[in-house]
Amino acid sequence: MRLTPDFYRDRVCLNVLAGSVANARAVWQAAEGHVLVGLLSTHYPDVATAVAAMRTYAAALGNAISVGLGAGDPRQSAKVSAIAAALQPQHVNQVFSGVGSSRAQLGQRQTVVNGLISPTGRPGWVNIATGPLSAQQPAAVVPVETAIALLKEMGGSSVKYFPMGGLKHLAEFRAVAAACAAQDFWLEPTGGIDLTNYEPLLATALEAGVSRVIPHVYSAIVDPATGDTRPQDVTRLLALTRRLVG
Numbered sequence: 406m407r408l409t410p411d412f413y414r415d416r417v418c419l420n421v422l423a424g425s426v427a428n429a430r431a432v433w434q435a436a437e438g439h440v441l442v443g444l445l446s447t448h449y450p451d452v453a454t455a456v457a458a459m460r461t462y463a464a465a466l467g468n469a470i471s472v473g474l475g476a477g478d479p480r481q482s483a484k485v486s487a488i489a490a491a492l493q494p495q496h497v498n499q500v501f502s503g504v505g506s507s508r509a510q511l512g513q514r515q516t517v518v519n520g521l522i523s524p525t526g527r528p529g530w531v532n533i534a535t536g537p538l539s540a541q542q543p544a545a546v547v548p549v550e551t552a553i554a555l556l557k558e559m560g561g562s563s564v565k566y567f568p569m570g571g572l573k574h575l576a577e578f579r580a581v582a583a584a585c586a587a588q589d590f591w592l593e594p595t596g597g598i599d600l601t602n603y604e605p606l607l608a609t610a611l612e613a614g615v616s617r618v619i620p621h622v623y624s625a626i627v628d629p630a631t632g633d634t635r636p637q638d639v640t641r642l643l644a645l646t647r648r649l650v651g
Contacts, residue, residue: 415439417607417646420496420593420621424633426465433466435636436643441496442466443621446484447475455484456491463492471496477521477567477595479537486510489518496619498565501556502536508560517619519565519593520556522549522581524574531566531581549584556590563591563619571597572605582613591617599625600638604645611649 419440423429429442444462449455463470472489474481482503489497490510497518499507504520511518522531525544531552534545553564566581578594585592592615594606603622610618626638 416611416616416650417618417620419639419642419646420471420619421634421639422623422627423462424627424631426461428633428636429462430465431636432634432639433469435639438467438469439643439646440639441469441471441619443471443473443498443623445473445475446481446488447478452484452487452491455488459488459492459494463494468493468495470494471498473498474500474521477535477565479535479540482506482537489516499561500535500537500540501533501552502539504556504561505559514560517562517591518560519563519591519619520552520559520561521565521567522552523567524569524577526577528577528580529584531577549581550588553584553588553590557588563593563617565593565595565621568596569594569598569606571599571602573597575605575609578606579609579613582610582615585610586614586616589616591615591619593619593621595621595623597625598622600641600645603642604649607646608649 419436420443421432423442444459472485472494479500482500486507489507497507501520504518507518521535522533525532525546530546531549532544532546533552592610627634
């Protein structure tokens, strides 16, 4: 497994999509390497096809890839674990209950594995019922501190807080950020993030003292006509990031 130094050195690393290998390379260059390119398992019919395609991206990007579920789809959990085991990527997205499986199948601690928890409308409390079976049941609402402790026990590296709805859950996000800072856990805000709300969301996490932040900025910077992420928007995100972190 080849690791990109910027990803582990930087306090903030972007996570964006790409419409092709060429587009992935372009956004990686626009971010000056401070990025993970999200590759969604939902785009592939099976594990073998996904692994073959994602290897091409990994080779072009120095393995700066993030294996994703696709809009937090819990049905993709087992598929993501299998893909990650074969690829050994830098980053894996998982539902809450899938974290342990991904970590075990990876067989190492270097790859970042996040665990999806969701807003509840109540600051300090989160829903951890995000798995293929639990998501179909009543919400499992727990203190965010407990959710983070459970993720640590399962081998998780970070909280994926989704769906953010942009600034809709800012007060709740602030409580999650404070808990992540207190427990030295990474944080990944996801859902509805764009060029207008990126800065206040990132500032909230940094001001809380979160050690590493991985904001996911997806459809807002994708050209709907081509399916490609716009490199110029990634450049703008990098500039906003540098304004906050120096």
